[in-house]
Structures are given as C-alpha cells and as structure tokens.
Amino acid sequence: MKFEAVMNEDTAVREFLNVSLSLQKLGKACILRLTKNKMYFIVSEEKLGPRRPMVWCELPVAFYFKDYKIQDNDDIILELSTSLLARTCSIFKQNAKMIKMKLLTPADATYLTFEMELMLEEMRIRRCVHDIPVELVARKYWTDYNEEPVFNDFHVSIQMPKLKSIKNVVEKIKTLGQSVTVSANRTGKLTLEINTNTVKLAAHFADLNVNSFAQEEVSNINEDDDKVSATVDLKQLVMFLSGMQLMDCPLAVCSIVQGKMVKLFLEEPGILKLQIFMFELTI
Known part of the structure; x- marks a missing residue:
C-alpha cells in the first residue's frame, strides 16, 4: 500500500489549509x-451504532497536486485526528513552497507524513517533517465511506445568502435556545427561528433563488405561509458556521426535508465540494 502526492501551487496550498x-x-x-481522482474528508456522528455522516468534503486531485501516486489505483481509507492535521497544515503559513504527503507503514504503526519546504529570508530553505498517526480502516467498513450520502426527497432547495451574514446571526442567538428551526418557502425566503418559553425571534433572508420546491410531496407543510422547515441543533449549526474557513464559496445551497433534515451544500467549482448534514433534533 503506497501513496505519495506533491503540492506546490500557492492557491492549492491555501485552499488545503482552509x-x-x-x-x-x-x-x-x-x-x-x-x-x-479525488480525496475525501468525512466526519461522522460521534456515537455508538450506525454513524450517520455529518460532513462530506470532496477535493479533486488535479487541482491540488502536481504529482499524485496511489498504488494500483486502489482506494486507501484512513482515520486520523483533525487537530493533528490542522496543526501540521498550519505550518503552511510559514511560506511553504512544497509539500509532499506520503503514507509510511513501519512495523509498529502507520503514519501520514508531511515533508515541507519553507522559504526563509535570503532565499534559504528550511525542511520540516511531521508524522500524523493514522489507523487503516478495515475493508469490511468501506461501504460506509465509498458512496456519498444521497437524499432525493428534499422538499425545498434554496440558494443561500453570503454565509458570513448567516454566521453573524447564529453567533448572536446561540445562547438563547437549544434548537433552531430552518425554513424556506417558494418565494425565496430563508428563515432561522428560535421559539422558547422566554423568547421568540426570527431572522429572514429574502429574495433568494429557489432551485426546487415540491409542495405536493409534503404531507405536513404549513399551508399558511407555504414553507418547508426542520428543527436542528443550534449548537451544531453554530459549530459548522464558525468552523468553516470557506465563507466565499460561489455556490451555497440549503436543502430541507420537512421535519427531518437540513443539508448545506457548498461548492467552489473545480476546487471543493462540501456537504453538511443536520438531522431533526430529538428532545
């Protein structure tokens, strides 16, 4: 099992860091x-039993890597610490000019190794090596990660406003309740609403493009305002929006299954696709 890839374009380095x-x-x-052809990062729920995906991130190899070699074109699936990955990639900020990633499998462990060349003053180069311990995922579990989650029953898909504006709203309301109701209607209004015993408030984003709206397929749609909604964990939404360093994606879509789920889809064409899944909160 062998893997090796080289990244040296400034834009690719910056995007990978983000x-x-x-x-x-x-x-x-x-x-x-x-x-x-692609590299995937997948984050699942941290609980026992079947692990539903929370994050599915897809990176095209052609954009990020000058050289990319994987033995026999076979898939490799690893599990690793996101904090160790972020700590290692933070070194890219030190004017990294070349990053080589490779998989090392000595007898006692397996490592994803980053070999980095950092440009210093007076055209000097410093070489830095970081080893991230990883665990190989057994083939019997590969089916959990081979296919991206596909949901064909969204009742509404609406293009989102700038993510920074939504982030600003959820940051202000994050202490007011445990849940937030995300809704959208056929006229292009996206709403974030909190309703508790002590407070009721809503933030509205109007005049958005509606990609699809399937009213006839929704059994319990609110007929008064013709909207589709799902109630999700507010802390989870805050975590997603505060964590993303990808606020300038040209395509951002919110899709909702009535009373069941919210999906956020972000795309920078040719650079990144990111899907975030939030399921109806059970209290």
Whole structure:
C-alpha cells in the first residue's frame, strides 16, 4: 500500500489549509479516503451504532497536486485526528513552497507524513517533517465511506445568502435556545427561528433563488405561509458556521426535508465540494 502526492501551487496550498482548519472545528476525527481522482474528508456522528455522516468534503486531485501516486489505483481509507492535521497544515503559513504527503507503514504503526519546504529570508530553505498517526480502516467498513450520502426527497432547495451574514446571526442567538428551526418557502425566503418559553425571534433572508420546491410531496407543510422547515441543533449549526474557513464559496445551497433534515451544500467549482448534514433534533 503506497501513496505519495506533491503540492506546490500557492492557491492549492491555501485552499488545503482552509479545509484542514475547518475540519478541526467540525469533528475530533475524520476519515480520509484516497482515490485515483479525488480525496475525501468525512466526519461522522460521534456515537455508538450506525454513524450517520455529518460532513462530506470532496477535493479533486488535479487541482491540488502536481504529482499524485496511489498504488494500483486502489482506494486507501484512513482515520486520523483533525487537530493533528490542522496543526501540521498550519505550518503552511510559514511560506511553504512544497509539500509532499506520503503514507509510511513501519512495523509498529502507520503514519501520514508531511515533508515541507519553507522559504526563509535570503532565499534559504528550511525542511520540516511531521508524522500524523493514522489507523487503516478495515475493508469490511468501506461501504460506509465509498458512496456519498444521497437524499432525493428534499422538499425545498434554496440558494443561500453570503454565509458570513448567516454566521453573524447564529453567533448572536446561540445562547438563547437549544434548537433552531430552518425554513424556506417558494418565494425565496430563508428563515432561522428560535421559539422558547422566554423568547421568540426570527431572522429572514429574502429574495433568494429557489432551485426546487415540491409542495405536493409534503404531507405536513404549513399551508399558511407555504414553507418547508426542520428543527436542528443550534449548537451544531453554530459549530459548522464558525468552523468553516470557506465563507466565499460561489455556490451555497440549503436543502430541507420537512421535519427531518437540513443539508448545506457548498461548492467552489473545480476546487471543493462540501456537504453538511443536520438531522431533526430529538428532545
């Protein structure tokens, strides 16, 4: 089992750093799936039993790596600490000009190794090596990570406003309750609402483009305002938005299954696809 990749373009280095810093906020550990054409970072729920995906991030190899080699074009699936990954990638800020990633498998452990060349003053180069311990995922569990989650029953998909504006709202209301109701209607209004015994408030984002709206398929839609909604964990939404270093994605879509789930989809074409899944909160 061999893997080696070289990254030396400034834009690719910066984007990879942003991804690693985001992952650190979204979960303690993540799955890294290496394939011939794409690299995936997957964060699942931290609980016993079947682990539903919370984050599914897809990076195209062609954008990030000048050289990319994986033995026999076979998949490799690893589990690693997001904090160690972020700590290692933070070194990229020190004017990194070349980063080589490779998998080392000595007898006692397995490591994802980063060999970095940092440009110093007077054209001097400092070489730095970081080893991140990883665990190989047994093949019997690969089915959990081979296929991205697909949900075909969204009742509404609406393009989101700038994520920074949503982040500012949830940061201000994060102490007011445990849950937030996310809703959207056919006229292009996205609403974040908190309703408790002591406070009721809502933030509205209007005039957004609606990609799809399936009213006839919703059994318990609110007929008064023609909206689809789901109630999710407010702390989880805050965690996602505060963790993301990717606030300038040109495409950001919120999709809702009535009373069941909210999905956020972010894309920088040719650079990154990120899906975040939040399921209906059970209290």
